[in-house]
Amino acid sequence: MRPITEEKMAEITAFMEEKKIDLLFLADWENSRDVNLRFLSGHPMDGFLLLTPGGETILIPWDVELAKEHATVDTIITDPDSRTNFEQYVKEVLKSDSPVIGVNAMISYRWIIALKKALPALRIYDNPIEVNELFRKLRSTKTPKELAFLEKAGKIGNKVLKDIEKFAKEVPNGTENDLSFLVMKKIREYGAEDNSFPSLVANVERSHLIHCHPFAGNNQFSKPGLALIDFGALYQGYASDITVPISFGKLTAEQEKIKQTCFAAYEAAIDAIDIGVPLWKISQAAVDVIEKAGFHMPHGLGHGLGLTVHDAPGVRQKPTSEEKLKDFVELKVEEGMVFTIEPGVYVKGAGGQRLENDVMIKNGKVVVYTKSKPLEVE
């Protein structure tokens, strides 16, 4: 079943009519994922999707049987070699000899090259970023059914919080890998199909990294200082994303400042959320706190949650350059939006702290539906 609503589908075809786009071409393959394929078709992964301005959908899947089980489209191409000769199916659908094909800006360049080779007279719609932004806007609000899945993914995450606390307090010799593994185990026990991403587990020596590498190691987790774990659950394909900042033992003045700044930025951001508020203003509220304290946040404040863990909408700063402002689409908080708030402060040598919870706008209310809070262990 496809997650997109009829109304949103109509927005896409109206956009195509207006921009004189003859065909929309989506590609989702390993190393170059486009969740819009699943959003528009229900097909989980690996394939091409063609959409005409009349709303006709043609799926060219890698795995035909998988498509038959999951996709809601008008046509499934069942040719088992369609992956390598997809261009012929594009040709068949097109009526014009010099068609305009719309693509998402995130598409792998290889497909553009292949299309141009097969159809030398085609033109790629000249503003693929606009296509990307349209999809992001449509994905930025969720249906009640999607909200229910997201809430469930959040609730599973909440249950794991207790296991993390217990581990931090009662397993002083435990490693990052031990905690990562515990979370993986518990998350499935509580009904998730999987982690929504590999947990990032960083002790004081690694917590200054935004995304530590490897994601977890054989280091003792509870060394004195600032640590964190960033994890999430996947439920029916929908993701939660939670970070717990943890401090072990007595902190230095610098560590204390990092910690307090992070939490103050979090509070400021949560306070700034309200229906109708531009998302960048929420980011600004957190960034103001962090910069006033003399730090710099090296990543965005938050991101949407949905069929991908980094979904629309982004909760980031407004661009400063005029060039980037041209492509900037200001989204405001509205019913059905779901996003993370996750300010972080990182200092090499001292460590980092990030506090992250998931927020949804449901029945006119702002609901912080995950329950992470700073954890202090003696």
Add this chain to the structure above:
Amino acid sequence: MRPITEEKMAEITAFMEEKKIDLLFLADWENSRDVNLRFLSGHPMDGFLLLTPGGETILIPWDVELAKEHATVDTIITDPDSRTNFEQYVKEVLKSDSPVIGVNAMISYRWIIALKKALPALRIYDNPIEVNELFRKLRSTKTPKELAFLEKAGKIGNKVLKDIEKFAKEVPNGTENDLSFLVMKKIREYGAEDNSFPSLVANVERSHLIHCHPFAGNNQFSKPGLALIDFGALYQGYASDITVPISFGKLTAEQEKIKQTCFAAYEAAIDAIDIGVPLWKISQAAVDVIEKAGFHMPHGLGHGLGLTVHDAPGVRQKPTSEEKLKDFVELKVEEGMVFTIEPGVYVKGAGGQRLENDVMIKNGKVVVYTKSKPLEVE
């Protein structure tokens, strides 16, 4: 430390000189990964890499601290906002006003759009597929150090084979998820940093799917008929990839034929491997067996293993269309190559079988260094 050798680096810069490419531009970001960034720089993920024809490397990382710990490059850009204004660093490196920039065909189209906006006079080198093929060729042979990591990843996988056999025989009520979880646990116990991908575990009802979705479910695994598990270990960033075909109980004649055809195709492929043999001929040997039996294999026979689980070289059919033949680079089996052999036969209703092992060419010998074999459970 960067995995690429000096000799291979020199091949890239010689290519740039010959093709008059002023700058090579690589991008590795979520949803659009390019392992060549890590291959050329040692930086694990998330960033841009610029390479000049003189061999100068400039890394624009998302996480500066991560880069400092892992990268071997001439310059690391430490501007924390470099992700959003990377174009200025490209401009700074270029001497020409109308430069030619080389990209990998796999790059996300968004970066091409951004570069063209920032540098309207630039030209993208008109054969990005050639760039991609050059990288693939260079990554298709491994150094002795890389071979040692790959072998270790394979050995960890071999240990897990015994656990899979035990589970299949002794846990009749176990689910796909139970087995997936067991593998995840054991793989870490045996020293892997992680699975190299989420295990695909399919009972008879799902084994006809090439890549089942979800990867594992709460279905009983040992239902009578054809099942399989496809899994791998990650060691120091290097992947193994193994599939065990399992049959439970008495098979139907059709199931028996699927099984025998898959194994015969595997034997034919292994027999065809020899130094100097074009890789497509190994694929042809397996495909001949499968097609003679009246089946069609809906995926390639095998793929390289390395820093990514689907690395170079591909072990696939030679293209049949003249257009695709133009881009086709025939690689032959040579010292240092590492690839999977994984023929599969799939029939909806009856199920599927795939047998997969990892092969390396080391000291002039063909070594099948993983030990999967068909498993039969009464």
